[in-house]
Amino acid sequence: MIKRVLVTGVAGFIGSNLLDFLIDNTDWEITGIDNLSTGTIDNIKHNLENERFIFKKESCSSLQSLKSFQCIFHLAALPRIQPSFEEVNEHIVANLNESIHVLELMIKENYFPRLVYSSSSAIYGTPETTPTNEEESIKCLSPYAFQKYEVEKYLELLSTRYPIDYINLRYFNPYGPRSFNPNNKFNAYSSVIGIFLDKKKNGQPLQITGDGTQRRDFVHVADLANANYLAAIYPERINTSFNIGHGSTFSIVSVAQMISSNIEFIAKREGEAEITFSNINKAEKILKWVPTYGLVDYLRKCLDCEELG
Template identity: 30%
Template sequence: MMKGRVLITGGAGFIGSHVTDELLNSGYAVRIIDNLNPQVHGPVKGPPDYLNPEAEFIRKDIRNIDTLRKALEDVTHVCHLAAEVGVGQSMYEIEKYTEVNTLATATLLQALVERPVEKLVVASSLSIYGEGLYQSRSGEFYTQTQRTPDQCRKGRWEIDDLNGDPLFPVPTPEQKEPSLSSVYALTKYDQEQMALIIGRTYQIPVTALRFFNTYGPRQALSNPHTGVLAIFSSRLLNDKPPLIFEDGRQKRDFVSVHDVARACRLALESPTADDQVFNIGSGSAFTILEVAEAVGRVLGKDHIVPEITDRYRAGDIRHCFADISLAENRLNYTPQVSLEQGLESLALWLDGRTADNPRFSPGGPCRQPVVQKGGAFGSGPPV
């Protein structure tokens, strides 16, 4: 028996296409609304070939309320994933990011007030935290740390307390206050909070999921504003070394898209998840250098040594990785894919694929300010 009909906004994208598979395999009908944004999909005529043919596909823009009203007919659940997703790009395409992420979410909520559903899941992001949670040697927690441009210019990458004593990164829980340092982060926070407020007001159960760095098959290699693993893979496939900002020891939480897709289904199905936000990560932290080397290994390119550039991007954080205990307890979420397994599945998908993209070279169109240690602002690759 069909469990319900889920509308997935952005369902042709990287995460959305895996959520589509996960939900179809679990007995839901799926309707996708996606405008096939050319930055993600290229100049295509139809949906990507990886998209599950059992899903109903509507090529439309979510900024239009009439389109959304129609797409919501007979729908029981909504998974809202459509967004502009480049942190750096959001700093110079401010209007577009606000329109697609904040305003279109408002439009969706407007349509949902007229036609409520059993559950709305909305995609948020680790980026709302800014720096993750830190602890001093004596055990005191620090929630609002930030590096100064001056210390980064001197190549002092780690974070100290006011006395100059080192602070140590620890897993970041949902209660850590946001520290919004990009327009993208601001719009993701807008999305989750607006959805939660409207959900509470109109008794629409809402769950916001803060995805950490998601990777896996179907990640758009041609998009220069995509995740770091796709960028490293793209460079390696072109026999170029991954370019590493700072010293490469910054820590992140890389989560397989298969685990993220499962988390979306669990959030749609769990009443204990209503009116809450959850971190969705792998629960493990790796340095960027470790991950660049691991990508090289699985692609059979470990002879290409990652290049440490000693440059940094203004506004980049040093460390952030997830505390996933809330999702484990309330969503019954358990990450099932290790980094090695996940990278192997990425490599399988990349096998034979070309990543001929000059935009991954220094001097490409990334306009986020990049600074050389000890030097002045310049432009550089999006790592």
């Protein structure tokens, strides 16, 4: 039975929304860590006084023991494709080495709590088959994608020798509250939905890379949080991966047009897929997870209420 959990990267976009979900839907005691390199304390300040939540400003490499936790939600990362080409070592440390430290702690302590790992659909590159299922060939187009897949492979390999208990969640394109932080040095590579809404709020043109025909499967962060929860409580050790998307696609230009008529086109960015489109049958069947939020309704609410960002 789960009583205490650890959330790494708790002050980030997805981590802070997961924290909200766990506070509202469980009675678990939650420890959250974040070095605030890309997350912000503002994302979690409304929970800092909650007696069930403890926050520590630290990196995963600072962890000394995991024995008090029944589950670890591992979200801490530098989750940006383009910067991973430019600051390679920084991304290796954040996305691979920090994860390996968590695994080595498990082995050292001979203690193996459920690990729910936030992976990425970026590992598929531009897939040959759409909708894309979990058996699709891996074709990493960026160091970020490769680092995510490396962690998956370490989990797979180490679990042949140790009783590691993990579930990988391969997120497609998240959006929702707190997706855009103007003070984040990587904000230009945030969720395109957050970027577009911020541009709209500030009266600036929405910049589309390439011709805008690239298509994305957008999944709301609240649905991601629920997927994490369902992975945590799944009663068996299954050591597998799940696609977590909406199961639909929008072109980037169509999304921009829903938000604003003030649009401009800029150079295409290399290393990004032409399409992401998830087959979520496996998550629906095994985890009983179904996405409940739609992008069009979300945008309509944001624009009608002027709750942009």
